[in-house]
Amino acid sequence: MPMREHSDDTPVDFAIVGTGAGGAPLAFKLAKAGFSVVAFDAGAWWRPVEEFASDEAHQQKLFWTDERLCDGNNPLKLGSNNSGQAIGGSTVHFAMVSLRFRPEWFKARTLLGYGADWPIDWREMWRYYREVEQALRIAGPVRYPWGPKRPRYPYRQHEVNASGLALARACDALGVAWAPAPLATLSAPGEHAPPCVYRGFCVAGCATNAKQSALTTWIPRAIEAGAQFRDLAMVGRIETGYDGRVSGVHYHREGAWRFQRARNVVVAGYAIETPRLLLNSANSRYPEGLANSSGLVGKNLMVHTNQAVWGTMKDEIRWYKGPPSLAVCEHWNYTDQDKDFFGGYAFMSQGPLPAAWAATQTGNHGLWGQALVDEMEKYNHQVGLKIVGETMARESNRVTLADEHDRHGLPIARVTWSMDDNDRCLVDHAIRFMTDGLEAIDASGIWSESDNTAHLAGTARMGDNPLTSVINADCRSWDIPNLWICDGSVLPTIGGVNPSLTIQAIACRTADRIVALAKRGELA
Amino acid sequence: MTGKRYPGYDVQSKRQTSSWNEPTRRAIDERLALPREPRFFNNLEWEILNAACARILPQPEDRAPVPLAAMVDAKVFSRQGDGYRDVRLPPLPQAWRCGLAAMDAEAQRRHHRSFVLLTADQQDALLHAMQRGELKDPTWGDMPAAVFFSHRLVNDITHAYYSQPAAWNDIGFGGPASPRGYVRLGENSRDPWEAMEAKPGLERKVSEVNRRVR
Secondary structure, three states: OOOOOOOOOEEEEEEEEEEOOOHHHHHHHHHHHOOOEEEEEEEOOOOOHHOOOOOOOHHHEEEOOOOEEEEEEOOOOOOOOOEEEEEOOHHHHOOOOOOOOOHHHHHHHHHHHOOHHHOHHHHHHHHHHHHHHHOOOOOOOOOOOOOOOOOOEEEOOOOOOHHHHHHHHHHHHHOOOOOOOEEEEEOOOOOOOOOOOOOOOOHOOOOOOOEEEOOOOOHHHHHHOOOEEEEEEEEEEEOOOOOOOEEEEEEEEOOEEEEEEEEEEEOOOOHHHHHHHHOOOOOOOOOOOOOOOOOOOOOOOOOEEEEEEEEEEEOOOOOOOOEEEEEEEEEEHHHHOOOOOOEEEEEEOOOHHHHHHHHHHOOOOOOOHHHHHOOOOOOEEEEEEEEEEOOOOOOOEEEEEEEEEEEOOOEEEEEOOOOOOOHHHHHHHHHHHHHHHHHOOOOEEEEOOOOEEEEEEEOEEOOOOOOOOEEEOOOEEEEOOEEEEEOHOOOOOOOOOOOOHHHHHHHHHHHHHHHHHOOOOOOO | OOOOOOOOOOOHOOOOOOOOOHHHHHHHHHOOOOOOOOOOOOOOHHHHHHHHHHHOOOOOOOOOOOOOHHOOOHHHHHHOOOOEOOOOOOHHHHHHHHHHHHHHHHHHHOOOHHHHHOOHHHHHHHHHHHHOOOOHHHHHHHOOOOHHHHHHHHHHHHHOOOOOOOHHHHHHOOOOOOOOOOOOOOOOOOOOOOOOOOOOOOHHHHHHHOOOOO
16 A cells, blocks of 8 residues: 655645654544645654564664663653654664553642643543553453453453463462453454564564554554654654744755745654753743743653562573563552552563563672672563552652754753652652561572663643643643644653553544534534 | 583574564664664763773673674664663763763872773772762763763663674573474473573483584
């Protein structure tokens, strides 16, 4: 099926910057609704079967490895588990864990006393979760132990590996529920894809296309619906016209700067590149950057704390087999009792590949030399429980522009993040709880990892007040009516679950809203 | 080419099986064929780096060592970043150049000779002091010794090491697995194309099994 081509000079209805969990579903649904769409990505358009090696080091080609500066009290480690650079974005190497937000989190301020309320009702979000789960044919359990009753998942749950069964036994011992993790990888043949073969290289990219990434789901459907995707196209600046509206994007491709005219621009570059592009697009009319009258672009950066407890079993576990997190416990997302902190966390079973495991041993355990070699030899006996822990939004955690420039001459991002007392209390609680869990299953040599994060969110938050948010519930900029932001940066709170399902749900909703607004003549 | 825990296991024996697709074979071949001579580091830096590699990742003597220094050199030469830089560090090449010079300056300050000529114990003591952030020679400039130690020295060397088939053999990792993947996911269950772990007294039998792993 040939891809429809658009010319730079004819304005398209939507220029979308970024093709991951935000940009890809939006491109599909907008194209299907009849809009002309061009989507840009700085990364390459990979053909997994022909071009993906079963190899951690080689597959770093999927990560955003351009320089970014990290500071604050807890400088982030970017690149692998929080940044992608490819058609399909980070979903090409995500761990596929597809969890819904707890309903109360959409009114976190009102109901739970922290963070901010979302401008979207949870029931509406849950309908969109369903749409995404169907589109990605999520494999999950028949009964999910937490939250309101939900329909069964489209595909049956995956077999839980030894690493996941260790989590199950720990949860049983602690008296809390566990579940096979709902995952975006096929548990049975799909239309054009084979089921998962449990090779375990998921976070290095799936070479068999069982993974339901944006690259294998939304994007082929978007092309069929008439959208165009341009790979290796770095958008450096959004242009603003005399009327104060955006008029298109400057992008670098095949060695030259080009300009795509557009009636609407959607920024979907995730929580670092989105604010970077908005700030880099400052001009005399918008000296503080686009969509930034609130001053909040780049602020309220959130991550997930990603601490873990590790131990050694007598049994052979061989956690390299299967998706890394096949079992999950969301108990502390849905329970508010006995907590001395705001927010929640899920914890999951683990299966790091050798280099990632070595990085954990060197970075957090401080091992090197013979001690490292000896510890690494226990690889096939390790188990671990790792959290996806909610952090609080604070304006001092932020993305700004650094003085250094990248190969395109664009200022690079400076990413500032520090834990606060609440974040630390949550982590301490999780480590205590998970340590009890590993002790209950007779793991030996238990140790806890104190310094790790995953995922990003929050640098262009949505809200219902232009003074305290960057966009409204439709992901539309308060300041510039034809500028939209649709990715993880719009989340007002990050919750205690992996964000990809929520980002895709927001993108599906945004597309429906755009179609509705257009019908009412409010797109302009 | 065999570790003690998984005797006889060589992940590369699966090279022609359905566990290794063509892109994997190409990637591993390229890694194993890496130039052994430095392209970025000068002679003295190269010697210091080799000495540091031997301490950060001591390798078994019964097999050819993984060329760790060459892999670090390749990373720095090609400026292959990690996707982030702690603001306390200069860019990759400058960090390495400064860090190795500072290590040597610290060795001169403590023992009046190059890091390369120290005993293993002296080198380890110096590396421990670096890890604890106790080294303050002016050669470090603004770069904290402990940050260089964890982000560059240990990070870059161990990442190089655990990308090598020899290291996978030592820990019993299944290695590349596409498109075959795995079938047996439960505890204490191995597919016939995975390494068998040696229990005491059974090393020879296990070694025979592992030699047949395909």
